[in-house]
Structure formats: structure tokens, C-alpha cells
Amino acid sequence: MKRYEELAELVAADIRSGQRLPGSRLPSIRTLTAQHGISPSTAFQAYYRLEEKGLVRARQRSGYFVTSAVALPAVPATLAAPAPAKVAAKVDISALVFTVLGAAQQRDIVPLGSALASPELFPLRRLAKSLTAGTRQAQPWESVQHLPQGSASLRQQIAQRYLALGMAQPADELVVTSGALEALNLCLSAVAQPGDLIAVESPGFYASLQALERLKMKALEIPAHPQHGMDLDALEQALKRHPVKACWCMTSFQNPTGASLSAERKQRLVALLAARQIPLIEDDVYGELYFGPQAPLPAKAYDQHGLVMHCSSFSKTLAPGYRVGWVAPGRFGERITQLKLMTTLGASLPAQAALSDYLQHGGYDKHLRRLRHTLESQQASLVAAIARYFPANIQLSQPGGGYFLWVEFAPGFDTLALHQQALAQGISIAPGPMFSARQSFSNCIRLNYGHPWDARMEAAMATLGTLAKNL
């Protein structure tokens, strides 16, 4: 065994034994060389080795950290098995969602159940500057000329971001929307009718279930793995058996689990659907919040038939409250533009002008790099707190981006009761039944690490842990 391998083994043993907690910082290269009398390059090699094994993770300019979920298996066995798809005759997302969302809006409640990251993570002052600059240049006639597709200059900026991913997406095909949520609703209306069957992930984003409920469509729930995303074997089986009209999938850093489809699985998803001419509504609002070295490509990158409608927004990455999203609609552009004209006509102009100016001059990529590091570090803190306070027999996902993770308690555990007890103590969590038309996942919760880690968070996690152990 080489010197660096020995050192790697030592550190790995500390991690496995729990002496080094998930998310904790490892000794710097300088410390390591001093402690062990080795060269910096040996120390680096040891950490590279541990990184390869998935035990540690490097953060730019911050050093090495124990990987978040190493102490806890990331794969809940109950979800890994490709279960057959379930048809919900009628989608009925209950008052639960509204209760949880309502609680998350109150600042005196600890926002572990929130759907949003802390607004303090976003460059609101810099955006306000862009608002002034962008509106100063605005001409009166722009309010008319950009309807309904949205500001031409903003669409050009968005097209450039696709180009940076290697995707040629013409600006004049894009439709700017009132947030991604409107984009997703428009896509559904564009390709399906009341009564139609839509394949969705389970667990999945409740807003997709609510949209189906509102449009009188039916959810075909396809099991999704909390680490690897939608079960494509199950989807394939379901497509053979059911007349699926469209598929709605959050392909990267999914809400609620944080799961991502790998590049290969995205390709397979696109191919599976294309073989049957079924449109894919791709919800990619967290795609920019990746922790790895590379931006994940969306499924849209593999679309050869214009069947993928790629929906995203600036709400999760830059400007919450501005309500500016978009869709790259593939072959459904005309219908979506018409629907936009019929429903909200156009997105708000000042917000579009501000974002267009900010994307040109504001330093979006720099902001994103900072935001990703912050979220990754907050994930580490949350995972460490879970390890510290929660019962031992849980499993959790290990998202490579976004700001949600998924905790699965032992079978039979009642997270609705936990939710109520936690709320009584001023803590919000998002119980699993919010994320299924059949109200499954009653032993799971979604936790949000999009808020600065502080003593209040730590105390809330301790309280949650105690409540969970007593339930």
C-alpha cells in the first residue's frame, strides 16, 4: 500500500466510525503535510482517492469536506424496486399543501418545510439597479411589441445560456412566462385535454399534481428513486399499458427528493417517449444549482424531434418574486404562444427589463457560483444535523444540487403527526403525502436546506429529532 493510500484509509476509517461527521471540514493540505510528514502531493493524492470513492468532496477555495450522506445509505429499498405505475382516477391535493405553504411564509416558523430558498441569498440590490437601468431604456411601444412571447433582449440572453451548454436554441422560439409554473401549465394545456393521462414522478412536485387536478387530467404515477429519479423501466411498462398523453418530469435535483436522472437516463427517457411521439414536459428550475464541476445537460439536449418542452425560470436562481420563467417549446411553440395570449397575455415588463440588463451586466455566473457553494455547505450542515439528532433507522437522499433532500423514516412512521407536532413548536416540514396524488410516502419528509444555517436551525433539528424518536 502506497503512502497516500494508507493516509486515505486512515481518514476513511475516521469517517466510517463517525469520528468525522458528514459535512465536516477535513484538515487542510498544509495541516496534513505537517501532521504526517508527507509531501503536499501525497496529501492531495489521498484526498483525490477519497473523492473517487465518494467519501469526501472538494469545495473551491474552501478545502475538503466529508461527503454529506456517507454515513447513511442513500437508497430507500422500498422505492428502488420498480413498482407498477398507479393511476389516480382523480387528483386531489388536499388542504395539506396550503397549510404547509402557509406556515412556510411566516418568518417566525423555521422554514425546513419551505418550497423556497432564503430570499437573502439573492442579489436583490443589484437587481434593483438593473430594474432602474433596464426601465430607463424602455420605449413605450415595447409594451406592445413583445406580446405575448416576451422581451426580445431577454430571450436573446436566455438563448445565449443555452448556447453555453452547447444547445442551439433560437431566441425567437422561446416564450417568456410568469414563472416556470405558468410555463408548465401552458405546456400541459397545449398537449392534453381533460380526462387525459399524464405520467408524473412519484414522489413528485405537488404543483404538477395540482395542475392536473385543475385541468381535470389524470396522474399516472411512475415510481421515482430518490437518488436516480424516475424509474424508466416502470415508465416503459406503463407506456405499453396506458394511453399516456404526456410526461412531466423534473430531470435534475428534483423536488421533493433532490434526485437527478443521469445523462444516459435522460437520453433513454427522451428516446422512450419519442418512440411513441409522446411530449415531455421537462421542469428544470433547479438545473443551475449543481454542486459538481459541470452543469448537467437537460433532457432537451437529446431531443431530436421537438417533443421536449424545456421549462425553467429565474425564481430559484436569481430573482424570486419577479415571476419570470420561460419555455423552449419545441414543436409546440405556436400553441403555447396562443395559450399565453389567452391567459396572462405577457410577462411583466419591468421584471423582464431588469433581468435582461442583469444578465448582461450583473455578474450572473459569479452569483451562481457563490449560491451553489452556499447551498452545498448548507446541505452539509443539514446532513450533519440529521446524523446528530435523527433516529438511526432512517435513509436519506444525497442530492448533487438544488436545496431539497428526502428523509425516509421506518415503515409505518407517521410524518403527518410529526408535521403537526413540529408546527406546534414553530417548525415547518413538508410531509411525504404532499407529493403524491394517492397521498403515499407517509413515512417520508422533504427538508429544505436553502436557508442560512444558524443556531435556530440547529435547535429546530434537535427538536425534530426528539419528536421523531418519541413518535
Place this chain on the structure above:
Amino acid sequence: MKRYEELAELVAADIRSGQRLPGSRLPSIRTLTAQHGISPSTAFQAYYRLEEKGLVRARQRSGYFVTSAVALPAVPATLAAPAPAKVAAKVDISALVFTVLGAAQQRDIVPLGSALASPELFPLRRLAKSLTAGTRQAQPWESVQHLPQGSASLRQQIAQRYLALGMAQPADELVVTSGALEALNLCLSAVAQPGDLIAVESPGFYASLQALERLKMKALEIPAHPQHGMDLDALEQALKRHPVKACWCMTSFQNPTGASLSAERKQRLVALLAARQIPLIEDDVYGELYFGPQAPLPAKAYDQHGLVMHCSSFSKTLAPGYRVGWVAPGRFGERITQLKLMTTLGASLPAQAALSDYLQHGGYDKHLRRLRHTLESQQASLVAAIARYFPANIQLSQPGGGYFLWVEFAPGFDTLALHQQALAQGISIAPGPMFSARQSFSNCIRLNYGHPWDARMEAAMATLGTLAKNL
């Protein structure tokens, strides 16, 4: 006959003979006293008398003008007869609407067919100031706390405007939306299902028909008089015969005719529907653009059962492109708030902050007074041009506000052909079939007087007149 009566008769004769054209300015009080050797009070009495008869109209600080449509009967006989309501099995608003709207967006086309007033009529610079001021004060957490009902301070400002009309409308019931169009769509979704029957005006706003088409509801077209609005006898008959789920009505300065329901008829409409517990979706986006001395009260003012959903916006009166509207939802507030949360989550914050600041400090009422005068004067110019250039056998509405009027040509006249010929000459008009699910009103057009009157307008009207005479 008293002196002032003699004078009034003289002027009336000039008007009837065509010596004084609709919309033209009458001699000032000072000129009249000098010309006729009478006292100012006699001159005033003469004008009062003419005003009572509807022949002249006073404009604050501008003197007296010949009433717009006096030379042309305002009541098309074909529409005055209460025809039975017609059920459209399926609403299918064709590509026509998109063609007409598309043309109206091009600045080199004369916008007589546009749905919008000139953006130059709005205080965009002052609004940009409010955008800067309103956003400077904004706190990060506002982006969360105001979801989904919208900015509390903006809702307070809107509630104060209701109060000024004598209506007590609590701010915390209001829901801010992405323009009135979203409000109207939410209202429909809140009270009706696919397949349900909705009573609408005919002719009516195409967006209401498009919304029904999108939501798979059916339009029950109730004849509407181009001057007096929806035929309430026809509505009453229809309600007895059909299971109507809701009624959608533009109660003041209707699009496309400019018609308004009188206060008495608004009361009757509310009572008719309340007797059957049928909700009224009141579209009141032009209500602030009245030319008379008093703001017309909306039907909502007579609502005792929370059945009226009053929808309005700032798009027609202050801030086109900002996409901020609202609904006072009566008893349907909870459902509408939930639907808002499911569709676009919230309205754009910068626009809300700007409007809230503007309503407090920007001088909205002063702007509105100026805008009303401008529109009234532009209406007079349009009516004068119609009298000058159009065939004699037409009829037209005489709106007391807004910026649309309705021209009815002789039966059999083909306004779709006129539309095409006009477009080839760079002139847009809105042909009647846009405003009916059954594509009726093929001998009618809607004209927009929301744009500054200039030589290009005058020339376009001359061209239209020639085309119409040759058709």
C-alpha cells in the same frame, strides 16, 4: 320661447344640419355673449339645455363640444330586438383573432383594430421613478410573504379606490393577478367545470370566448345592445331554459361596442343572477375611463351575497405591460387564491411595488383626468371622420368611456373582406366575427380611438371609407 331656448334651438339646428360636426368645439361662453348680445348666464343656460338633450357635452377647462354620435343613430335595430340566446356547442375562436392582434402590434400599421390604447398615453417615466422608489424599500422577505395574494400595500391602495366609490372592499380579500385576463381565467376556473355553460355577451370580448375554449366550457351567447349592454330579458329567458353556471359581463364601456349597463340595469343583472345563486364575473377594466362627471359604479356595488367577482387592472389606465390586475372575489376568495397558487403563484413584485408607490405619490387621479379628456377628444375626431368618409347607411355606438366604438354597416356587408383590403393598405380594423363564438356580426367592426389623432389616422379613415363604399 325664452332667449336661452332660442339660442339653444339655433345651435341644435346647426348640429342637425351638419354645419357643426360631431366632436367639434362650440363657441366659448365669451364669444356667445359677444355675438348675441346676451349675458353669460343666458349663454350657459343655452348650453345646459343642449347638454340635457344630449346634443353637446362639456369638458372640464376645454368648453363645449358637439356630442360625438348625434348625427348617426346609435341603435342598430337588428341588435335591439331581444333575440333568444344561442348555445355554441364548442367555442372556436379562429386564427382571425391572432391575425388581427399580430397586425396591431406592428407600428407601421394604423392601429384602428388594436385592442390597446397608445402606450404614449401613459406616464411611463413617472412609473419608472416609482419602480426605483418602490423597489428600494422592498425587503427580501416580501417575495415570500405576499404570495399568493400579492403586495399588502398595493392591495390597501386598491381598497382605498373602492372606498372612494363608496364600496367597502377589505384589502385582505383582494387577489393581485397577472393582469385582469388572469383574474378572469381564475374566476372561470373557480366556479365552473369543463362542459359547463357560461352566459356571455354577444358581441363580446374574444378573450372570454378563448378562455371558454381553453377550459372546454360552452358559451351561451346573450345578445348585447351596442349602447345599453347585455339584453337582460334575453338573459332572464336563458336562465329559465339553461343550466347556466356563471355569467361573464363587461359592465362599463364594453369591448367591443363601448356599451354600458346603466346603474338600474346593473342592479337588475345582479338580482337576476343572485335569485339563482349564479356567480357574476364582472370585467371592469375600462370603468375608470368614463367621460361623464361621475365614475360609474360596478355591478359589484349592488352585490349583497358575495356572488360578484369584480376584476380589473392597471393595464388600460396606467401601466400597460406591467401586467398587474386584481379580483375582488366575493365568496370565492379561497378557491381563487388556491388557483392562483397553482398557476402563476404570484404577480411580479417589481411591478406591484412600483404601482403601490405610484398610487401613493404619482398623481393617479390627475393622470386619469387627462387620459379621459384625451380619449373623449379622440373619440370625437374618430366620429367626425366616420361622418366625413364612411357610407351614410351605417350605425354606430356612442360610448360614454373607454376607447372602442362599434360600427354597423348595412346587412350583408362583408367586414372580413374590408379587413383584408384594409390590411393590404397598412390599416388594421377588428372585424365583428372576432367577437362571437358563432362568428356573427360580419357586417360590424370595432374601431379603436385610443391613439393620438393625426394626419395618418385621418388618411386611414378616408381610405377605409373609400374601401367600404366600393365593397
